[in-house]
Amino acid sequence: MKKLLSVFIFSLLFGTYPASAEEPNIVDHTQLMDHGEGHLMDMDGGMVMGQNKDKLPAGCDKVSEDVKIEVHAGRKYSKPFPGTMFGLDKHEWRVKPCTRLTVTFVNEDNIRHQWMMHGLPKFLYDKGMFHLEITGPAKITGTLILPVEDKTYLVHCDMAQHMEKGMKGELIVGKGSGTFPSIPGITDPAIPDNYGPSTSQPKPVNMPNAPVKPGDQPSAVASAPNVAATVSGDSSGFFSGTLIIGLLFGFLSAPFLFREIGERCKGMTAADALQCTLKLLASLYNTLVRFVSWLVQRLTGKDKLLPKK
Amino acid sequence: MQKQSLVSLLGCALLSISPWIGAVTTPPPTVKVDIGAAEPFCNSGVPPEWRDAQVIEGVKIQEERVCNPDNPADIAAFVKGTNNISMQTLMDTNLAADAITLSNDMDGDGDPDLIVIKLEVMELNGHSPDFPGVVPTYDIAPGVQPSFWVYTPKTRDMSTKSFASAEANSLLRMPSPAIRVEQGDVVWLVLENTHYFPHSIHLHGVDHPYMDHSGEGNDGVGQTAQMDVMPGQTKTYVIKPRQPGTMYYHCHVQPHTHIPMGLAGLFIVEENRPNNWVQTFNVGNNKVRVPSVAVKEKFSQEYDLFFQSADKELHQIPQSANDPRLIAKAMNQDYDITDATDDYYMLNGRSFPYTLRESLIVVEPNEKVKLRVLNGHTETMALHTHGHKATETHYDGIEQNPSAQITRDVYALAPAQRVDLELNTKDDGLHSYGQGLWMFHDHVERAFTTNGMGEGGSISLIAYKSFLDDKGTPKVHGMDLTPYFTKKYWERKIPVWQNWADDWGSLGQPAEGALPTGSVTAAVAPPPILSSTTATATPTNSSSGNSWGNLFTGLLLGILGYVLYLKRERVIDIAGRLTHQLRDKK
Numbered sequence: 001m002k003k004l005l006s007v008f009i010f011s012l013l014f015g016t017y018p019a020s021a022e023e024p025n026i027v028d029h030t031q032l033m034d035h036g037e038g039h040l041m042d043m044d045g046g047m048v049m050g051q052n053k054d055k056l057p058a059g060c061d062k063v064s065e066d067v068k069i070e071v072h073a074g075r076k077y078s079k080p081f082p083g084t085m086f087g088l089d090k091h092e093w094r095v096k097p098c099t100r101l102t103v104t105f106v107n108e109d110n111i112r113h114q115w116m117m118h119g120l121p122k123f124l125y126d127k128g129m130f131h132l133e134i135t136g137p138a139k140i141t142g143t144l145i146l147p148v149e150d151k152t153y154l155v156h157c158d159m160a161q162h163m164e165k166g167m168k169g170e171l172i173v174g175k176g177s178g179t180f181p182s183i184p185g186i187t188d189p190a191i192p193d194n195y196g197p198s199t200s201q202p203k204p205v206n207m208p209n210a211p212v213k214p215g216d217q218p219s220a221v222a223s224a225p226n227v228a229a230t231v232s233g234d235s236s237g238f239f240s241g242t243l244i245i246g247l248l249f250g251f252l253s254a255p256f257l258f259r260e261i262g263e264r265c266k267g268m269t270a271a272d273a274l275q276c277t278l279k280l281l282a283s284l285y286n287t288l289v290r291f292v293s294w295l296v297q298r299l300t301g302k303d304k305l306l307p308k309k
Numbered sequence: 310m311q312k313q314s315l316v317s318l319l320g321c322a323l324l325s326i327s328p329w330i331g332a333v334t335t336p337p338p339t340v341k342v343d344i345g346a347a348e349p350f351c352n353s354g355v356p357p358e359w360r361d362a363q364v365i366e367g368v369k370i371q372e373e374r375v376c377n378p379d380n381p382a383d384i385a386a387f388v389k390g391t392n393n394i395s396m397q398t399l400m401d402t403n404l405a406a407d408a409i410t411l412s413n414d415m416d417g418d419g420d421p422d423l424i425v426i427k428l429e430v431m432e433l434n435g436h437s438p439d440f441p442g443v444v445p446t447y448d449i450a451p452g453v454q455p456s457f458w459v460y461t462p463k464t465r466d467m468s469t470k471s472f473a474s475a476e477a478n479s480l481l482r483m484p485s486p487a488i489r490v491e492q493g494d495v496v497w498l499v500l501e502n503t504h505y506f507p508h509s510i511h512l513h514g515v516d517h518p519y520m521d522h523s524g525e526g527n528d529g530v531g532q533t534a535q536m537d538v539m540p541g542q543t544k545t546y547v548i549k550p551r552q553p554g555t556m557y558y559h560c561h562v563q564p565h566t567h568i569p570m571g572l573a574g575l576f577i578v579e580e581n582r583p584n585n586w587v588q589t590f591n592v593g594n595n596k597v598r599v600p601s602v603a604v605k606e607k608f609s610q611e612y613d614l615f616f617q618s619a620d621k622e623l624h625q626i627p628q629s630a631n632d633p634r635l636i637a638k639a640m641n642q643d644y645d646i647t648d649a650t651d652d653y654y655m656l657n658g659r660s661f662p663y664t665l666r667e668s669l670i671v672v673e674p675n676e677k678v679k680l681r682v683l684n685g686h687t688e689t690m691a692l693h694t695h696g697h698k699a700t701e702t703h704y705d706g707i708e709q710n711p712s713a714q715i716t717r718d719v720y721a722l723a724p725a726q727r728v729d730l731e732l733n734t735k736d737d738g739l740h741s742y743g744q745g746l747w748m749f750h751d752h753v754e755r756a757f758t759t760n761g762m763g764e765g766g767s768i769s770l771i772a773y774k775s776f777l778d779d780k781g782t783p784k785v786h787g788m789d790l791t792p793y794f795t796k797k798y799w800e801r802k803i804p805v806w807q808n809w810a811d812d813w814g815s816l817g818q819p820a821e822g823a824l825p826t827g828s829v830t831a832a833v834a835p836p837p838i839l840s841s842t843t844a845t846a847t848p849t850n851s852s853s854g855n856s857w858g859n860l861f862t863g864l865l866l867g868i869l870g871y872v873l874y875l876k877r878e879r880v881i882d883i884a885g886r887l888t889h890q891l892r893d894k895k
Binding site for chain 1: 392396400405406407429431432433435436437438439440441444445463465466467468469471472477481501502503504505539540541542543630631632633634635857859860861862863864865866867868870871872
């Protein structure tokens with residue numbers, strides 16, 4: 001409820017409710033050809049699918065009430081919601097079961113937009129769909145009667161990326177049946193974007209009814225403890241046994257090393273001393289390698305590398 | 310330094326051991342890799358009659374004998390316009406009622422001269438904030454789904470094939486459709502930008518005025534002609550092309566990424582003839598089922614061939630985030646095309662083996678076929694036809710002097726260039742070597758791979774009809790094509806030659822991680838295949854390197870400690886002075 005209120009305040013603040021002066025050229029598409037089964041069309045791309053003004057769904061004795069809503073769609077309604085590109089002026093509608101709902105869809109862009117709903121009873125609605133489509137600036141009106149069941153219907157524009165980029169809402173009949181993710185201002189995305197470490201991530205909001213699959217969201221959260229574990233693992237590894245052995249070895253051998261180098265490099269310039277040290281290291285290395293190969297040969301019991309003829 | 314010495318030490322040890330070990334080592338056996346689920350060659354599910362020659366709305370449509378032919382209702386709408394066909398035919402398409410409006414026979418020669426074409430911009434294989442997959446899906450090869458942006462004819466209803474499917478409907482696909490108009494037509498090209506980024510149309514090679522009558526820029530170039538078309542906005546480009554030819558259209562907003570993303574297509578101006586109804590769109594290119602009058606004068610068939618390439622990294626960007634600002638940043642500021650290499654090679658929007666489902670050039674002996682070829686790659690291409698030498702008749706839409714035309718078997722095209730070819734199937738040892746299934750492909754080697762896996766890329770076939778069955782399946786005489794129709798093959802998990810040569814898999818995959826019998830130390834096991842060595846050996850390597858590093862660090866710390874101990878009086882002195890200074894400051 002708090003959320004709804006904030007959405008309301010948000011939209012008031014940004015003043016996105018269209019003033020009539022801003023939409024002088026909106027054409028009302030009313031001259032539609034009826035193609036049967038609730039399918040109406042005109043030659044300018046206006047379209048209504050699943051129109052139903054009088055057939056009662058199973059379980060409805062009568063139309064419970066008549067509700068008319070006007071929905072505005074367009075680029076400018078994405079303004080209050082950073083990260084979206086297309087928008088609706090409202091994203092949630094609540095009606096009683098068996099309501100006769102008349103939707104006037106006002107498209108204020110110069111492209112196509114849609115009000116599409118799925119999941120309606122197929123014996124009343126072809127493909128279970130109620131659909132309004134219009135190329136703006138224009139508006140189109142359609143009517144349907146909602147079933148008796150408590151259910152949340154997804155409302156969206158099905159053009160590629162329009163729902164993903166903000167044209168998404170929900171129509172809640174009765175108590176509804178949960179909610180959908182990534183509805184602007186209402187629910188969080190199931191898969192949030194990563195804005196990098198410098199920006200503050202929005203906190204995940206607790207949504208008891210969210211039909212988000214449990215596997216989806218926690219993946220991002222679960223990675224955090226993993227990182228911590230590897231860091232702590234590294235720090236414990238730093239003071240490992242080998243390091244302590246090296247420490248002891250270094251501490252004990254340092255006096256001898258210093259004396260040895262000091263004696264060998266007595267009276268030399270810095271450059272000569274360095275060269276001398278490097279030579280010393282090289283000869284040590286050679287001795288070591290010779291020792292290992294000698295050891296290996298000794299252990300394998302063969303004194304030649306090539307097989308005997 | 311300490312690592313190098315470690316390596317040479319180990320190397321030394323190995324060198325002295327290896328001859329002694331070699332005598333008793335047996336390499337691991339071959340394992341058979343399961344290829345997993347394979348698609349059938351043809352799963353388009355189209356009604357078989359779509360392939361037949363037929364007449365709809367008075368439009369004579371040629372046959373198209375491939376697995377995935379065009380919908381004839383679409384073709385009728387493309388030829389007559391959505392305003393001149395019956396409602397039933399329109400409902401059989403996915404087109405918007407105002408997609409193509411043809412009217413106004415101004416010169417009275419029996420064909421429309423005012424052409425209004427509406428284009429939308431759609432994203433394929435895009436991101437979803439709701440589930441991990443992409444939407445709407447479009448596979449260029451099994452399981453290969455790079456994101457694309459395409460111009461599409463204006464459509465209606467759902468973007469997907471159905472409510473239950475995430476697959477894009479047949480009009481939303483790569484490449485952007487070939488557009489055909491007649492010479493002298495007044496063409497309104499309406500761009501309705503339905504995408505979330507700005508776009509434009511630049512008519513490359515097509516005769517168009519720099520400004521239109523209202524004084525608006527008409528060249529599609531943001532910097533010189535007109536601001537880009539913003540999301541939700543529309544722009545009409547008005548042209549009256551005076552010269553015919555095979556031309557090109559593409560987006561000119563950030564073109565170094567927008568062209569490879571797919572916003573590019575063929576634009577063909579057909580020669581003016583009486584009663585010349587041209588096929589306005591050729592969605593998915595390939596066969597032109599209604600060739601223009603001028604083309605039919607010389608040729609029996611016509612094909613549009615558009616070669617494109619894609620860099621995997623670029624085409625992952627729109628899938629990596631939902632916020633358009635993040636996508637814009639990744640594309641415009643982070644992505645660097647000068648460091649990029651192409652990974653996918655497509656002919657008419659598909660890679661092998663999917664090209665075999667729709668991009669066959671189906672011929673019979675003694676035919677003349679017109680091929681319009683566009684190079685949409687980022688680099689030069691070298692198209693090669695097996696079994697045929699075709700004649701280059703037009704360069705960039707301009708006819709070459711007929712006596713100077715070249716007949717050859719490799720056709721070079723720089724990026725954005727067009728070549729018109731005359732493919733003659735006369736079996737004379739020059740133009741054709743006879744009937745068969747003859748490959749044609751870009752002969753730049755990487756172009757017949759898909760992400761480096763062969764044989765993929767833009768390979769397709771010149772298929773003689775006697776070598777095809779009713780559904781357009783080529784009767785190949787070589788190896789089994791099934792592995793190419795699995796996702797696993799393109800994930801590089803199937804040994805290419807495992808079923809070849811013999812029953813025991815002498816070129817199959819050796820068992821991974823198995824120790825050779827009788828070996829003494831794991832260190833000298835013969836290297837298994839590359840992937841397993843990198844996978845298993847890396848952690849042990851790094852851990853051993855780590856312990857040597859620790860020893861060395863310890864050694865250094867020890868010496869440092871000793872030095873500190875030697876100079877302890879000075880150190881204490883300095884420390885004392887420092888603390889004093891700090892206290893004074895306070």
